[in-house]
Amino acid sequence: MKPFLLLAACLFIPTQAAFPQSPPARPKVGLVLSGGAAKGIAHVGVLKVLEEAGIVPDVITGTSMGSIIGGLYAIGYRADTMKQLLLEQDWDRVLSDRIPLQEVIFEEKDYFRNSLIELPYEEGKVQAPGGLIYGQQISALLSRLSLSAYEIQDFRRLPIPFRCVGANLLKGEPFVFNEGYLPSALRASMAIPSVFTPVHLQNMLLVDGGLVRNFPVIEAKEWGADIIIGVYAGRLRARAEDLESFSDILIQSAFLMSIKDAEEQAAMVDIYIEPDMDGYGAQDFRKADSIMYRGELAARAQFGRLKALADSLNALGPPHRPKALPPVEEVCLSQIEVAGNQRFSDAEIIGRFGLEVEETVTVDELEQAVNRLFGTNYFEWVSYRLRQEGNQTILTLEVVEKAPTLLRAAINYDNYLGAGFLFNASTRNVVLPASRLMFTGTIAENYRFDLNYLKYADEAQRSSAVGAITLTRDEIPVFQDGLQNAEFRLFELLIDLRLQRRLGRNSLIGLGLQREHLFFRPTVSSDPLFKRLDYTNYNAYAFWQLNTLNRNILPTKGARLALELKGLNNDNFNVRQLSPQSPVPEDSLFAFNPYTKLTFQARSYLPLHPRASIIISPFAGFVFNPSNTFGDFYLVGAPEALTRRSIPFYGLNANQLVAQVAVGGGIGYQHFFRDNMMFSIDANAGFFAQPGQFSGNLPEPEQFLAGLGLTFGYSSFLGPVKFTLMYPIDTDGTLPDNVRFFLTIGHRF
DSSP: OOHHHHHHHHHTOOTTOSSOOOOOOOOOEEEEEOOOGGGGGHHHHHHHHHHHHTOOOSEEEEETHHHHHHHHHHHTOOHHHHHHHHHHOOHHHHTSSOOOGGGSOGGGGGGTTOSSEEEEEETTEEOOOOOOBOOHHHHHHHHHHTGGGTTOOBGGGSSSOEEEEEEETTTTEEEEEOBSOHHHHHHHHTOOTTTBOOEEETTEEEEEGGGTOSSOHHHHHHTTOSEEEEEOOSOOOOOGGGOOSHHHHHHHHHHHHHHHHHHHHHTTOSEEEOOOOTTOOTTOGGGHHHHHHHHHHHHHTTHHHHHHHHHHHHHTSOOOOOOOOOOOOEEEESEEEEESOSSSOHHHHHHHHOOOTTEEEEHHHHHHHHHHHHTTSOEEEEEEEEEEETTEEEEEEEEEEOOSEEEEEEEEEETTTEEEEEEEEEEESSSSSSEEEEEEEEESSSOEEEEEEEEEOSTTOOEEEEEEEEEEEEEEEEEETTEEEEEEEEEEEEEEEEEEEEETTTEEEEEEEEEEEEEEEEEEESSOSOSEEEEEEEEEEEEEEEEOOSOSSSOOSEEEEEEEEEEEEEEEEEEESOSSOOOOOTTSTTOOOOEEEEEEEEEEEEEEETTEEEEEEEEEEEEEOSSOOTTOOEEEOBSSOOSTTEEOBTTSOTTOEEESEEEEEEEEEEEEEETTEEEEEEEEEEEEEOOGGGSSSOOOOOEEEEEEEEEEEEEETTEEEEEEEEEEEEOTTSSOOOOEEEEEEEOOO
8 A cells, every 4th residue: 555545544543433542653754866967956956845845854865966965965954055055066176186276285286287198107007097086076075064974873863864875886786875974975876987986895896876776765665764755867768869979878878777777766656756857967067056946846846745745744743853963163183094095104194184183173174184185296085084982083084195106298389499298207205205206308499307306304294305407408599779680509407406395385485506507509690709608607596486376277366476586606617719719808708706696576366256367477687797697697578488587578579688687567457258268468568688788798778678468378188278469569679569479389397
């Protein structure tokens, strides 16, 4: 007999019975919520109508998105609260492993998600890229939203008893979560194959329960549900005309058994609600508002039945009023454990985590510490689990380590370097623990190669010692009266040793020593001063760097800043084929007296609204060496920094101006048409002093230059593509007034 008939019979027991009867037991209502990815958001609209009808479920079961909605409802979230949460989410971020660049430690920023391809190298061979999302952000969100339940292991003890379903990939059968850590259960239930990585639990490999049990009705009945309200937003049997593409056929094939099972489960449902999802796909999270409305419409169509059910149940007794779990705002950590690590020690991971035992921390501080650990770029995934043992609160950090060696590659083209191939190889803990060895190269006509070894010196890994060797080649043009009359080829070999300390994640200060060996050769000159000049400097320097950009590619907010003060002392030099042939006088162009150099550059993005920013870019450079400046200068021009001596400047080609003094800045407006397409309008101006055209004289009087730029940018699969039109608007007649352009394609690191 159907539960409704049982309920009706209970309501009409004769009052004149000879013997008093016990009041009939109030039937239990089970709420079953299917999977459906974004379409499962419709469940929130249904919950809104259930609340209006006065129905409080006694048991909730769910799969995939149904498990997330159902699990949150079971611990006390109401429909209006969940609606607001869903509408506020940045779904592109939530359904990814991305974190803002501000969360990445300074030493790793330039390489974080800034390459065409990243391949792990392990066990002597290059591994194929996983292509799956570990779910860093969805795990963080679920942990935050369900933190109030961390002390409850038995899901029967939640305000509303709750079960969710995953699929055991090894056996092809449902696995029902009745207990455990709620965020982990929810994460496993929605691990969509080919999108999210499976969840390892005991001897199982768990994926989205929608593969085998997308509509867990029997699971609700097993926990005593007499009346079932089922909401189905998953896949249905397809018509032949709907299976026209290979992907449609493949997806339908994968879910065919689940669709058949859902039909069998639906036969046990008393009130069946199926929102009209025509026109909506599993990926349409940005349409959350209209999807919830579809759920609400479907439930309102059966509001009469729902209200009648609520009234009948209330006639048998008051409904259970679940009390929401109190929110957790802070916890005192009694113990910190690590799980999943193989190459990094517990002490190293806990040190980078940055929280102490017996310390009371807020939820925000806990999440910041997780992001701090993930931002080391050591891990594919970092999450946490809390449990209560007596009066002890134990935090377990769960990590999935990246391969010890990572290979990155990209291609790049610009007007200066030409076509180039970029590669980067980094490996951890070589020779010494808590270290990183990295080799970076750009193979192009003007090449760059850098070998870098970093060793952390403290447990929190904020202080480090760095040794680096850099080899570069550049072209240095020389202009006179607006025309190029000479060009030098510059080879630089730099050996750098420094001590540095990171302040937070986004700032770095340090002191260093350098051995700088430079080779100059004239390639174009009407009257070359020499055939070759090479010299060696020993330098001491101090620096401060800041990087708060939100991303490497087309940033929209944040700033990047570099300040360096350097003292240089020449060790030796060699000049070949001076003209005229004569000894080098002590006060000549090549005397190389000790001198100092101060360099400052910054670029800040100040958001006006989510799609627009003001760009401010001041710069200042001084070479305090009035007697001889041949070996040190700034290369001004092009919209991007192309060498370690570069000062970007709209209106000039790459390296078009060689300056001993450069002071100025720029301002611009940047606007995004779409998330990956933008334009900017920029203007800059500055005062410059040139080093006497390499004549040995004092710099010429200050000259004023200004220029404009119009840039179009696009974030493509190859990396950022930027095309800039530039025009010099005030050059004192020293440079030709004509439109120039600069094109760059691909990543830089």
